[in-house]
Amino acid sequence: AVQTKEGTFLGIEEGDYAHWMMRTADGGEVSFFVLNPDASVEKVLESPDKYKGKKCRIQWKSSMENLPEAGGKTKVEQVLSVEWLTK
Numbered sequence: 001a002v003q004t005k006e007g008t009f010l011g012i013e014e015g016d017y018a019h020w021m022m023r024t025a026d027g028g029e030v031s032f033f034v035l036n037p038d039a040s041v042e043k044v045l046e047s048p049d050k051y052k053g054k055k056c057r058i059q060w061k062s063s064m065e066n067l068p069e070a071g072g073k074t075k076v077e078q079v080l081s082v083e084w085l086t087k
Contacts, residue, residue: 032079
């Protein structure tokens with residue numbers, strides 16, 4: 001099931017996989033895997049610094065993915081798309 005979350009974009013953290021980092025309204029930080037992003041997320045990956053500090057709403061889902069680096073089948077939360085919220 002696809003869900004939405006709003007927050008402030010903090011950046012992309014690079015490791016074995018890219019992670020979408022954002023701060024939620026309650027001040028917590030959340031991280032989503034970037035595995036099969038749509039064009040809206042691809043655009044951010046090209047120059048994440050341009051978007052840092054901007055408010056956004058993402059669509060994301062939980063899924064089981066085969067991540068060899070994590071030992072195979074792993075439950076992940078992945079970002080699917082982003083919409084920028086302008087005041």
